Amino acid sequence: MPQLALKYRLLLYGSMFVFVILSMINVFYACFNDLAAIGCYGLTALTFAAGIVCLVSDVGRHIKKTVKSVAAVNPYVSRMACDDRLRTVVLSVPEVVENVLFAVLNGVTGIVSHSAWLGTLSAYYILLSIMRISAISQAWKISQMTQDPVRKQKEFRVYSQDSVLFLLLALVLAGMVILLEFSAGGKTYPGLTIYAAAAYAFYRITLSMINMIKVKKLRSPLLMIIRKIGYADACVSILILQTALFSSFAQPAEAEFVKLMNGMTGSGVCVMIFAMGVQGLCAGRQMKERNG
Template sequence: MKKIIFPNIWIVLCIVPVSTILLIYTFSIGEKESLPAYISYICSAYSLIIVCARISTISISNLKNKIHQNKIIHRYLIDTSFQVHISLLSSTCINFVFAILKLIYGIKDQSIWFGTLAVYYITLTTMRCILLWHVNKNEIGSNLKLEYKQYRNCGIILLLMNIALSGIVILMIRKNESFQYPGYLIYVVALYAFYNVITAIKNVIQYRKYKSPVLSAAKIINLVSALVSMLSLETAMIMQFGQQRNSEFRRMMTSLTGSTICVLVLVIAIYMIFHGTNKRRRIND
């Protein structure tokens, strides 16, 4: 029984993805009472048992010790500057890839929709590049005058990005454009979108204590990106699960959510511009 419940770690690593693939296959084709379906049920049940058994033997203190033994992970957990650097680097690369892809599709298909999305991702990439350049050259909190300048610059670019965001909302309403996710991917996107919003709000509040404009700007940009992801999720959910003929409901919801986000982004951008400018003047005085 011990060998069955606590098999070799390689068996655990193999059977979990196999059972996942079998379950996806079973539910996608709809044959829930066939022989492959019963095999997938057995595999998934066994996977759950052995994973839970493994987790039950892990000591939280030992797990923390093992995690902190890794120098990079340890630094990431305790060094706020390093956390921001990694976050900016990864998000900048992702936004850059999205911007290039949307631009290519926009030119190839001569699509205003993809072109507008490309502008949105380009502005996101630009703001994050500004902040990434700053944290590469300067220690966070060491030069507040320069940090407030970058903070203000991000506000100006955010103001320009709001134009592209307004264009996206208008295209959603008038041209029936929307984000679409195939199959069960929409549930993963929904989970990720809610996680992004909750994390972004928490970080905006949490990082205020560091009194760093660059940190605040990075978290504000994350919040704006998370709000836009919620808008894209809403349109995708309505298109996938709502009645296609009920276009008035879709337009009403997109108008309300989209206009609220655009106004909120506009207020944030104006605040960043004026707050950054006033703080720089006070430092000069």
């Protein structure tokens, strides 16, 4: 994306900081009327999202410069920088580790606290881990193949298989949303860590959108499904963050509003992931027919 001039970047970051502070003041002291509060929250969301996109872009440019300088003297880094397939697969490995850890943590916590919501969240991370491990393991096998038509057919098969798992993932998420609506559920973060979690969630959704746009140019079904998994995971992280924000800041009198917002966001995420699965199945069938 084009780089903003320094003065405009500083203006954006300053506006983001001001609106975030105003929103926090209103959360704690309720000093704005309803119309002003809605406007403040809306501007906070817009400036925060734009600021994260700009920050990711700035950091990305610096990382690229550093990588290029290191790649000039290190053949392994050079291969990572030039090989989109290898880079995508390697960078997916830490995400698998993260998903497995979250699955275990939420599962154990759910059993100890008798929380059905945490149990369902653990099931979500288990399924996500299976999808990522399957894609990465198949990517390794495909990299050993020498015949391009065989490799393509294998990629189409992986794309279709993981698209089916997207449908199952949507069902698991629907269970999470139902529990949010009719029983206790939602994440909590201690103290100020919720702000770090919010920044990380917005960073993930921004990065996943950028990666989805980039991977379309590569025309690789395998890389596309890996990026789609990352995008779905980032969207769910926004839903989980929303539950944490409501858990930390919502008042008891706002219980019905919290249920409404969680239901709307959760349903939107479920529908989107289900649609990604359906689209993946249709696209996979079309790719197989075109490549015979």
